[in-house]
Amino acid sequence: MAYEFIAVERDGPITTITLNRPEVMNALHSPSHFEMDEALNAFAADPDQWVGIITGAGDRAFSAGNDLKWQATGGKMGSPPSGFAGLTSRFDLAKPLIAAVNGVAMGGGFEIALACDLIIAAEGAIFALPEPRVGLAALAGGLHRLPRAIGLKRAMGMILTARRVSAREGQELGFVNEVTTKEDLLPTARRWAGLIGECSPMSIRASKAAVLKGLDEPTLEAAIRGQNRYEEVAALFKSEDFIEGPLAFSQKRPPRWKGR
Numbered sequence: 001m002a003y004e005f006i007a008v009e010r011d012g013p014i015t016t017i018t019l020n021r022p023e024v025m026n027a028l029h030s031p032s033h034f035e036m037d038e039a040l041n042a043f044a045a046d047p048d049q050w051v052g053i054i055t056g057a058g059d060r061a062f063s064a065g066n067d068l069k070w071q072a073t074g075g076k077m078g079s080p081p082s083g084f085a086g087l088t089s090r091f092d093l094a095k096p097l098i099a100a101v102n103g104v105a106m107g108g109g110f111e112i113a114l115a116c117d118l119i120i121a122a123e124g125a126i127f128a129l130p131e132p133r134v135g136l137a138a139l140a141g142g143l144h145r146l147p148r149a150i151g152l153k154r155a156m157g158m159i160l161t162a163r164r165v166s167a168r169e170g171q172e173l174g175f176v177n178e179v180t181t182k183e184d185l186l187p188t189a190r191r192w193a194g195l196i197g198e199c200s201p202m203s204i205r206a207s208k209a210a211v212l213k214g215l216d217e218p219t220l221e222a223a224i225r226g227q228n229r230y231e232e233v234a235a236l237f238k239s240e241d242f243i244e245g246p247l248a249f250s251q252k253r254p255p256r257w258k259g260r
Helices: 030-045 068-072 108-115 142-150 152-159 167-173 185-197 201-214 220-229 231-238 241-250
Strands: 006-011 014-019 051-056 061-063 097-101 104-106 118-122 126-128 178-180
Touching: 006 030, 014 030, 014 185, 051 061, 051 108, 051 185, 061 097, 061 108, 097 108, 097 185, 104 108, 108 126, 108 142, 118 167, 118 185, 126 167, 142 152, 167 178, 178 185, 201 220, 201 231, 201 241, 220 231, 231 241
Parallel strands: 014 051, 051 097, 061 104, 097 118, 104 126, 118 178
Antiparallel strands: 006 014
């Protein structure tokens, strides 16, 4: 499918989606949200695609968030049920996503990154939820995901001051997994994707589901007792990968995962 505001590249089992509006620092307007929704739907439905990477075009920004100029000049507003960038309210994506943050990740841009499972950041990347400075609030998940990622007090320190955080501080706070150079950003993200790809896709999906759904359980005991109810865990037990892994180990060879 041809897109106007994003670019999609598939390399083996890895899908890379690039926010492609560098002239406005990859800020998202209504058409961008719907294109992202379509691309993520296709990624989720493709059995041959196992890991996704989201990044931004150009060298200035991952995404500056909501396109306020579009909004201020009366541009048509709206987003799909899956939320900002077709992602922030998408709670059924079993496959892992990596944010490769190449520059500014402000407001909705930071919320996109927080909605991913891993964040790899270039050295010059900047993160913030600056909405209060323009009379708004980070209601696309940032106010909820950030405290879950780094704890209440640290998150409130960012949220209530709308302050900017560097990639290095983001790593210290705990929401950035690795900091690298701009030149090495995508290779580093692909390295992480490759490491994920060495594992059974069925196991990865079951693990992601158990972690995220388990956090919603009231106690640790409830999380452990409840995990076998999760669709992704049940699918793992019924999969060909569930047989292939132990078989490959016993035969002392690399496993040949099928993702089913």
